[in-house]
Amino acid sequence: xxxxDKMLKEAIRAARDEDLPDSVLEQIKYIYDNKTKFTDISLIxxxxxxxxxYEPFADVGCGNESYSTxxxxxAVENILSR
Numbered sequence: 001x002x003x004x005d006k007m008l009k010e011a012i013r014a015a016r017d018e019d020l021p022d023s024v025l026e027q028i029k030y031i032y033d034n035k036t037k038f039t040d041i042s043l044i045x046x047x048x049x050x051x052x053x054y055e056p057f058a059d060v061g062c063g064n065e066s067y068s069t070x071x072x073x074x075a076v077e078n079i080l081s082r
Contacts, residue, residue: 003044008032010051014072019056021069027076038079047075 001009011028014020028047031038038044055066 003041003048004032004035007044007048007051010048010054014051014054018054020051020054020072024069024073024076027080031076031079038082040079040082043075043079043082047072047079050075 007028011020011025015022015025031044050067050072053066054069054072056069058066058068058071
């Protein structure tokens with residue numbers, strides 16, 4: 001499984017199990033469908049890490065080491081802006 005496959009798998013899981021917003025999932029599907037445009041694999045790896053540790057309410061409370069929706073959105077926007 002390559003990094004793009006892992007990204008899509010984790011995004012689908014996060015949408016199904018953790019309420020990742022549909023709009024973010026659609027952006028991730030766009031990245032997956034157009035992977036030849038996105039050559040900075042380190043950015044994809046960063047997104048995968050955030051998806052693996054995604055928690056929709058991670059920004060609530062202290063000491064939480066998960067990534068919030070805002071964190072995932074920032075990673076997606078960073079990929080799309082390159």
